[in-house]
Amino acid sequence: MRSLENATPVPPRFDITADQIDAVVAEFYAVVRSHPGMGPVFAAHVTDWPAHEAKIARFWRNAILFERSYDGNPMVVHRAAGNVRSPMFDVWLGLFDSVLRRELAPETAAAWSALAHRIGRGLRMGVEDRDHPVPSLR
Template identity: 65%
Template sequence: MASLPPKFDVTRNDIARVVAAFYEMVRQHPGLGPVFAVHVEDWPGHEAKIVDFWANAILHERSYDGNPLKVHRDAGNVRPGMFEAWLALFDMTLKRELSETQAAAWSALAHRIGRSLRAGVVEKVKGPGGVPILR
């Protein structure tokens, strides 16, 4: 069985570089840093898992085993409004680490995934009367 070509031109090393740079900025972010700090004790292990996630999504590798929607929904401190900050920081990282074409392609994929995760969190986070809490 022939393997699928990458969705766009990046390597696993590019992915690892982006993930490392992104999480370095996340740890310093006043809104996102504390959210991640509650859940991530082993940063190298977390980053390796996220590299596997993106390698699966972009390169069609089968090294990732997880359920990002469940993780985000079950975290307890992830709110729908956080995805905007997450994506802005991720876009900034992509622009710093990759070519314009690579960054645009990866950003489009990240925004699609982010919309899906946000929708899943909105579905879980509801106020009185079942009204979604969007922030």
């Protein structure tokens, strides 16, 4: 059995730096805060924007760079929020894609967008399951 100290590092999903991830996250939340539909949804839950942005940047660095600095469960958070609805994910992803296209090279933006859409589909399904639970057949 190999120790973690000698393990070969996992290469990133695509070519990006931690600083670029931080910049995209900061720009995305600047856009979200000013968005008439999404701003109030996030404002209902986020009281410390710098801490939230740092946590979400850790999430993306974990998902893309395979860092082990994120500790959380996005599905639980989105389901528990109460005011997050399935159609909001299209808006969220549209805003995110626009930031990616402005901030990154086209190949990097496309790769991150594909990952975000895959994660978004899972979160959307979790929110839909909360809103439309399977009926008991007993």
